[in-house]
Amino acid sequence: MARRKKKTDTRQRKISMQTENQETRSIRIPMIAAKYIAGTLCLLTVLLMGVFCYYRQASHMAIADQAELETLRKSNDVQVNEIAQLSRVTIGLQADMERLNSLDAEIRHILNNEDLKNTSRAGLIRPSVTGTSQYKPQEQLNLDELNHVVDDLQVAVKVREQSLEELKQQLLDKQRKIAAKPSIWPARGEVTSRFGWRSLGGGEYHPGIDIANNIGTPIVATGDGQVVYSDWDSGGYGKLVKIDHNNGIVTLYGHTSQIVVHNGENVKKGQVIAYVGNTGYSTGPHVHYEVRVNGTAVNPASFLN
Numbered sequence: 001m002a003r004r005k006k007k008t009d010t011r012q013r014k015i016s017m018q019t020e021n022q023e024t025r026s027i028r029i030p031m032i033a034a035k036y037i038a039g040t041l042c043l044l045t046v047l048l049m050g051v052f053c054y055y056r057q058a059s060h061m062a063i064a065d066q067a068e069l070e071t072l073r074k075s076n077d078v079q080v081n082e083i084a085q086l087s088r089v090t091i092g093l094q095a096d097m098e099r100l101n102s103l104d105a106e107i108r109h110i111l112n113n114e115d116l117k118n119t120s121r122a123g124l125i126r127p128s129v130t131g132t133s134q135y136k137p138q139e140q141l142n143l144d145e146l147n148h149v150v151d152d153l154q155v156a157v158k159v160r161e162q163s164l165e166e167l168k169q170q171l172l173d174k175q176r177k178i179a180a181k182p183s184i185w186p187a188r189g190e191v192t193s194r195f196g197w198r199s200l201g202g203g204e205y206h207p208g209i210d211i212a213n214n215i216g217t218p219i220v221a222t223g224d225g226q227v228v229y230s231d232w233d234s235g236g237y238g239k240l241v242k243i244d245h246n247n248g249i250v251t252l253y254g255h256t257s258q259i260v261v262h263n264g265e266n267v268k269k270g271q272v273i274a275y276v277g278n279t280g281y282s283t284g285p286h287v288h289y290e291v292r293v294n295g296t297a298v299n300p301a302s303f304l305n
C-alpha cells in the first residue's frame, strides 16, 4: 500500500531584486511563509490602527474633561461670589427690617391714643428675625444660615405687613373722624347772636350762633356726614337742614332760603347744602347754626378751628 504523502504547499514565491551591479538576484520564499508574513502584517496594521483610534479618542475625552472641569471651576467661583453677594444683601435686608420695626413702633408711639390701644400690641410683635441680628453686613453666611435668615425675613415681612395694615386702618378712622368733626364756619358773614343766654337778666336762651349775610349766600356742611333732615320746620327754623356726623354729633342750619341737598345724602365738609334766607321765626337774613352732641345743644365755637 502506497503511503500517501501529505500534500504540502510546495509553491514558492520568487522575489527579485537588483544589486548595485545591475544584476538581478532572486530569493525564493515558500508561499506559506509569505502568507503568514502578510497575515501578520495585516494583523499588526489593524492592531496599530485600533491602538491609534483608542488613544485618539481617549485623548479627546481627556481634553473634553479638562475643559468641563475648567467650566465647572469657573461656574463654582461665580456661584461662591453670588452666594457671598446674596448673603451681604440678605443681611442688609435684615437691617432694613429692623429699622422698619423701629419705625412702626415709633409711629404707634406717636399715635398712641385711645383709638390705638386695642391694636398696638400687634405692632409690638417682634419677629424672630430680630434674634438673628448678630450678623454684620460684612459677614458671609453659609447656605444654612442664609436659609434661616431668609425664613425669618419672610415671617417678619408678614407680621410687619399686618401691623402696617392695622395702622393704616386706624389712621383712616382717625381721618374720617377729623373730616366728620364740624370744625369750619357754615357761612361768611357777621355773628349777630352768640350761643347761650342773650342777656344777663334771664333773657332768651340761644342754642346756636347766628351769622347774618345777604340772602343767597352759600351755606356749607361744617363736616362730613349724612343729611338727616332737609325740609320746612314748623318749630321756627324755617327751611332747615340737619346733618348727622356720627359719634352723636348733629349740626343744624336754619332759616335758609333754598336747600340743595336731599334727605339721606352723604355730604363732605365744605360742600354747599343751602343758601342764606329769612324763613321761619327770623328778623333778617341769616343762618342759625347749631351743634348738638347726643341731643344737647353745645357751643359751636368749641368745635371751630
Ligand SMILES: [Zn+2]
Binding pocket: 193, 206, 208, 209, 210, 287, 288, 289
Ligand atoms: Zn339763631
